[in-house]
Amino acid sequence: MDDLVGVLCLGVGAGTWWWLAGRMKKRGSGWLTRQVAGSFACCFMAVVVAGIAVSTGIVENKAPEQAKVPPVTEQHATAAKVELKTLGMTPAVYAKRINPLLEKYEKPYRVDPNEITKGEVQDILKTSLGPYTSLIAAVSKETGELVDVTLIGAGDGKPLSGIEIMLIASAALAAAAPDADYREVFKKLPDMLKGSDQTYGQVKLSVKPTDMMGTWFMAAPI
Structure with missing residues (x-):
């Protein structure tokens, strides 16, 4: 027209x-x-x-101010906030749980909750527990609670070093799981070494042997 x-x-x-x-x-x-x-x-x-x-309406007046402009849909990208699970305890609470167990085993090593290294995503609690084991725990920046606990053990090939690693590992894992008893955890370590994970409440305990980096004893929330 x-x-x-x-x-x-x-x-x-x-x-x-x-x-x-x-x-x-x-x-x-x-x-x-x-x-x-x-x-x-x-x-x-x-x-x-x-x-x-x-x-008369034969031709539609398409003035610039009356021209139909396609609607612009503004998309707001809402980042899905993922809830980070934790062990439900702060480094200070964990230290109060593990240090008495180390004392029961007559070990002079202690966890200092103030030995925290600041990280970009998470903070890190790192403590050396004797010549054969090192404890590493991730700390949530939002809640200040432990995200997980890992004890890395590397012996010298002698039976005594292996026994000490097992004792400290049972204390480290039991301290991270409020429903676990350190004596029961110690008895379950051979099964965990074979790949049988153990669950206590909302915490999973597991062990991962490696050829180059020793044995990893881990506690993580479910």
């Missing part, structure tokens, strides 16, 4: 130009005068016809 109206405007304008130029020629007007007057009349009539088409 818009194309048809455009042709109509052009036809009316051209016809007006031709008619007016012919009338002025008969009156003796010069060629240049006839062309200028005809062009003005052509433009005027084309505008008149277009205005009539718009006012």
Whole structure:
């Protein structure tokens, strides 16, 4: 429909130009005068016809301010906040649980809850418990609670070093699981070494032997 109206405007304008130029020629007007007057009349009539088409609804007036603009949907990326599980105890509470067990085993090593290294994602509690074991625990920056506990044991090949690793490992794992008894954990260590994980409440205890990095004794929330 818009194309048809455009042709109509052009036809009316051209016809007006031709008619007016012919009338002025008969009156003796010069060629240049006839062309200028005809062009003005052509433009005027084309505008008149277009205005009539718009006012009658034949052509929709698509002024810039009235043009339909497709809606822009603003997408808000909401980062899904993942709840980080913890062992439900702070380093201070863990130290109060493991240190008495180490004392029962007559070991002079103690966990200092203040030995924390700040990290970008999580803080780290790291303590050396004798010549054969090191304790590493991740600490949540949000809650200040332990995320997990890992004791790494590496003996010297002698039976005494293996026994000491087992004793300290049972204390480290039992301290991380409030429902576990350190004596029962000690008895379960051979099974855990074979891949049989143990669950106490909401805490899973497991052991992973490695060839190059010793044996890992781990406590993690379920």
